[in-house]
Amino acid sequence: MATPVMPPLKSLYIFSVAARHLNFSRAAEELCITPSAVSHQIRRLEDWLGCKLFEKSGKQLVMTQKAQNYALQIRQSFEHIHNVTCEITSYQSGPIQLGVSSAFAMKRLMPALEKWQQANPEIDLRVRMLNCEEKPEALELDAVVANQIHHVSYQSKFICHESYHPMCSPSLAGQVSGFPNLDAASDIPLIDIEGVNIWSLWQQDKNISFPDGQAHILFGHTLLLVQAALYGQGIAMLEKALVKNELESGALICLDDDGFIPPQTAYYFSWRKSRRNDPALKKLQSWLEELLF
Numbered sequence: 001m002a003t004p005v006m007p008p009l010k011s012l013y014i015f016s017v018a019a020r021h022l023n024f025s026r027a028a029e030e031l032c033i034t035p036s037a038v039s040h041q042i043r044r045l046e047d048w049l050g051c052k053l054f055e056k057s058g059k060q061l062v063m064t065q066k067a068q069n070y071a072l073q074i075r076q077s078f079e080h081i082h083n084v085t086c087e088i089t090s091y092q093s094g095p096i097q098l099g100v101s102s103a104f105a106m107k108r109l110m111p112a113l114e115k116w117q118q119a120n121p122e123i124d125l126r127v128r129m130l131n132c133e134e135k136p137e138a139l140e141l142d143a144v145v146a147n148q149i150h151h152v153s154y155q156s157k158f159i160c161h162e163s164y165h166p167m168c169s170p171s172l173a174g175q176v177s178g179f180p181n182l183d184a185a186s187d188i189p190l191i192d193i194e195g196v197n198i199w200s201l202w203q204q205d206k207n208i209s210f211p212d213g214q215a216h217i218l219f220g221h222t223l224l225l226v227q228a229a230l231y232g233q234g235i236a237m238l239e240k241a242l243v244k245n246e247l248e249s250g251a252l253i254c255l256d257d258d259g260f261i262p263p264q265t266a267y268y269f270s271w272r273k274s275r276r277n278d279p280a281l282k283k284l285q286s287w288l289e290e291l292l293f
Contacts, residue, residue, distance in 0.1 A: 007045055007048045007049065008041075008044060008045065008048065011041045011042070011044050011045040011048070012045065012074055014027070014041040014042065015042060015071065016071060016075050017030055017031055018042060018054075019063060019067065019075070020071075020075070022063070023061060024039055042054065051066055052064055052067075095126050096126065096142045096143060096275075096280060096281060096284060097126050097128060097139075097140075097141045098126065098127050098141065098143045098145070099127075099130045099136045099141040099146070100127060100129065100130065101129065101130055101145075101146060101222075102130070103242060104145060105129050106223060107242050107243060107245070107246075108242065108244070108245070108291060108292075111245060112291055113127075116287055120283065123280045125284065136149055137151040141272070142275055143269065143270065143271045143272070143285070144269075144270045144271075145159075145269055145270075145288055146270070147264070147265065147266065147268060148268045149270040153273060154271065154272060154273065155270065155271060155273055156269070157268060157269050157270075157285070159266070159269055159292050160267050160292055161261045161265070161266050161267075162239050162241070162262065162266055163239065163261055164198060164237050164238065164239055164259060164260045164261070164262065165237070165238065165255070165257070166236070166237055166255040166256050167236055167243065167247075167253060168234070168252070168255065169230060169231065169252065169253070172188065172234075172235070173255070175188060176235065176255065179235070179255045180208050180210075180255075180256070187215055188215065188234060189215040189216055189217045189233065190210070190214060190215070190234060190237075191216075191217045191218075191219065191229060191235065191236040192218055192219075192236075193218070193220070194218040194219065198237045198260075199216075202260045215234075217233065217234055226242075226246070230246065238252070240259060241267065241292050267292055269285050
């Protein structure tokens with residue numbers, strides 16, 4: 001079956017708005033374009049159709065008889081497109097499946113979750129902790145706080161960068177007052193995640209070198225990294241938003257306020273497009289954005 005010949009869709013839509021207002025200036029205001037742009041699109045459509053659509057009657061803009069019938073059909077067509085689009089993007093009210101990293105869940109989400117549930121008892125929020133190997137889009141989650149999701153079913157909004165800083169316990173902070181100069185305290189370990197080695201990236205970014213033989217301790221999970229720093233086992237490179245509560249309470253001391261932002265790391269709120277109009281999901285998004293600032 002041959003593809004039907006169609007006039008320019010943009011020109012059709014602008015024509016439908018202009019036909020409703022019978023005034024190019026008011027149509028332009030609604031469309032957030034200039035009146036000359038409206039006029040250009042109308043002329044383009046007239047050229048394509050081979051007939052006039054608007055005429056001047058004194059100072060009034062009027063439609064030709066053909067244009068009146070055409071405008072009615074075009075308006076009904078756009079209304080139909082709007083209605084079927086709403087149907088396909090409509091959401092089923094129900095539980096919200098939220099995916100987050102285990103570190104974010106334990107350090108930021110859980111301490112604040114009870115207050116959220118008390119304020120929003122009508123929202124059934126179910127939290128799933130994600131591991132590094134899982135692809136959130138394959139789990140059919142309703143919302144995710146993590147790096148940006150590149151998938152046709154999801155839309156993502158940037159919240160903030162992940163900013164990493166060297167941190168340690170108060171008991172250790174006095175021993176490293178000259179940080180990042182560790183010549184006098186090279187036996188104080190640098191704590192890192194195995195296979196990530198963010199300390200090396202930080203040193204390259206800051207153009208800093210630690211002494212040969214600098215002690216290191218490697219862990220397999222961010223939560224272990226945080227706990228090791230809290231127990232005074234060394235200096236950890238930690239993401240500032242993740243340990244906001246520990247910094248505010250004084251349980252951790254930040255040794256350098258100038259953060260390091262690794263490439264391709266940030267907090268995004270991603271949501272399933274089929275629930276884009278869900279007010280509960282929008283409320284959750286606002287709360288999570290506030291939580292990270």
